[in-house]
Amino acid sequence: MNLKEAAANNPHLSRYVAEFTRKSGKAPVFYASLSKEMGDIEFINIIYPVGDPIFIHVFGAKENRKYHTIEPKLNSVEKIKYKKLLSIILEKAIQEPVPSDDTELRQTIIKLVDKNTSSNTSFLNRGQNKVQINQNEKKKVIYFIDRDIIGNSILEPIMRDPYIEDVHSIGANNIFLIHKVFDLIETDIRFGDETHLSNFLRNMSERIDRPVSEAKPIVDASMPDGSRINIIFSNDISRRGASFTIRKFQDTPSSIIQLIKWGTISTEIAAYLWLCLEYGMSAFVCGETASGKTTALNAAMAFINPASKIFTAEDTAEVKPPHRVWQQLLTRESGPAESRVEMFSLLKAALRSRPDYIIVGEIRGEEGSVAFQAMQTGHSVMATFHASSVKKMIQRFTGNPINVPVTFIDNLNICIILQAAYVKGKFLRKCTAIEELVGYSQEAGGVITRAVFEWNPSTDVHLFRGLNNSYILENKIAEKAGYLDKREIYEEMFLRARILDEMVTRDIVEYDKVLEIISSYYSKGMDGLPFSI
Structure with a gap:
């Protein structure tokens, strides 16, 4: 698709481009997709699609x-017709069968619009209560009804944009985004006043079954698409007006190759993780807020043997293992106290099911002790955790409210540390270290750890400190793999690094394609690769 084709199908886009070009003297350039390198361009002027009829x-x-945001606009007459049709639909929808999903709801809306509109010249057909509307008006009105009933109201363009990570709104007219290419950026979206913002937040919170109010002003929950929303409703608490933050849900996870191309990890780190997860090592992905923990967790899970049985336990559905045998467990935080299900209970239930891997979306409290019990009984566990170093991770796990005995900590095999950092003026997510937990030493008075990878910020290079010195590779994995000479495991690691390097060179980035190659390697070895090494 190019700009000419897009504008031909979307008159509002054509008008927008013409008006912007007239005012600025510079016509925007159309891109069907964006690249990370665009963020380095000093002056940008681009338009990209996020699904008809919306453009950014x-x-x-x-x-x-x-x-x-570029979307259709309703003129004054069309707004009247929209409000009339919306009122009719809300009134008559109760007579229709209850839709089972958004697709059926959308079909019901279109059916009701068709039944209650007419192309006759009179504005309202007497006796029939039908709204007179032409095809162009009908298309726009259906878009806005769909947007406001099924979608996300004025946030719909943002929620459709695959390049948006987070949405931050402070008050009615300050909405900022974290963009995957352009970092922090201000939007033109405005609620106008506190009343419209409050109505939006009330409607959204009711849709997600976590109604917000002055009595209960803080809500943290999942949106219909799986994104995470945090609402602070009361002006007494949020002095600059009601606010909300949305952490967007990715339909398809980023691949491990994408993380390599972003510079988050190196191919050697990825190869090391491949071996660790193939042989059932337990790993925690640690870091502070917005360091990319869940992104890294989802990418790394592709390395777990495809034949594994996976159990996930989360507050919000963010973890997406690609395995056929996957039991997805979610906490239930609303409803009567006796019907609520906490993370602690989910993990206990998972233990009884004998999974190969238990994946915890995020450990926050006492469920951490159950995770370590699982490891101690032979279950492999992966999880994310808020801690900026392995030392702080150990401190938090051994303190209140988790209270894991320090002698149990070495049931965890590796700790992956991530950090959000500015490198040469660019906001990047980096794996700053991978540490192996060797064991508890009474003489040392604590847990002995060993850094196998470290990131050098001055050179932006990940250094492999574990060559011929990795406790996990030599004493855990090599033994499981049956190597007589434990140090041959490094050759296997470097072989897998070359496989990953070749995927980077060939720009094999899409998650499904990366997964297919990894799965083929599991089943056929080197013969399963679509290229030679």
Whole structure:
């Protein structure tokens, strides 16, 4: 698709481009997709699609970029017709069968619009209560009804944009985004006033079954698409007005090759993780807020043997293992106290099911002790955890409220540390270290750890400190793999690094394609690769 084709099908886009070009003297350039390198361009002026009829326009100098949404607009007459049709649909929808999903609801809306509109010249057909509307108006009105009933109201363009990570709104007219290409950027979306913002937050919170109010002003929950929303409703608490933050859900996880290309990890780190997860090592992905823990966890799970039985336990559905045998467990935080299900209970239930891997979306409290019990009884566990170093991770796990005995900590095999960092003026997520937990030493008075990978920020290089010195590779994995000479395990690691390097070179980035190659290697070895090494 190019701009000419897109504009031909979307008159509102054509009008927007013409008006912007007239005012600025610079016509936007159309891109069907974006690349990470675009973030380095000093002055940007691009339009990209996020699904008809919505387009996004990003423009401006690097330090002051703007994010404008382009969607159809209703004129004054069309707004009257929209309100009339919306009222009719809300009134008559109760007579229709209850839809089982959004697709059926969308079909019901279209059916009701068709039944209650007419192309006759009179505005309202007498006796029939039908709204007169032409095809172009009908298309726009259906879009807005769909957007406001099924979608996300004025946030719909943002929620459709695959390049948005987080949405931050403070008050009615300050909405900022974390963009995967352009980092922090301001939008043109406005609620207008506190009343409209409050109505939006009330409606959204009721849709997700966590109604917000002055009495219960803070809500943290999942949106219908799986994104995470945190609402702070009361002006007494949020002095600059009601606010919310949305952490967007990715339909398809980022691949391990994507993480390598971003510089988050190296191919050697990925190869090391491949061996660790193939042989059932327990691993925690640790870091502070927005360091990319869940992204890394999802990417790394592709390395777990495809034949494994996976159990996931989460508050919000963010973990997406690609395995056929996957039991997805979620906490239930609403409803009567006796019907609620906490993470602690989910993990206890998972233990009884004998999974190969238990994946915990995020450990926050006493469920951490159950995770270590699982490891002690031979279950492999992966999880994310808020801690900026292995030392702080151990401190938090051995303190309140988790209270894991320090002598149990070495049931965990590796700790992956992530950090959000600015490197040469760019916001990046980096794996700053991977540490192996060797064991508890009474003489040392604590847990002995060994750094196998470290990130050098001055050179932006991940250093492999574990060559011929990795406790996990030599004493855990090599033994399981049956190597007589334990150090041959490094050759296997470097072989897998070359496989990953070849995927990087060939730009094999899509998650499904990366997964297919890894799965084929599991079943056929080197013969299963689509290239030679």
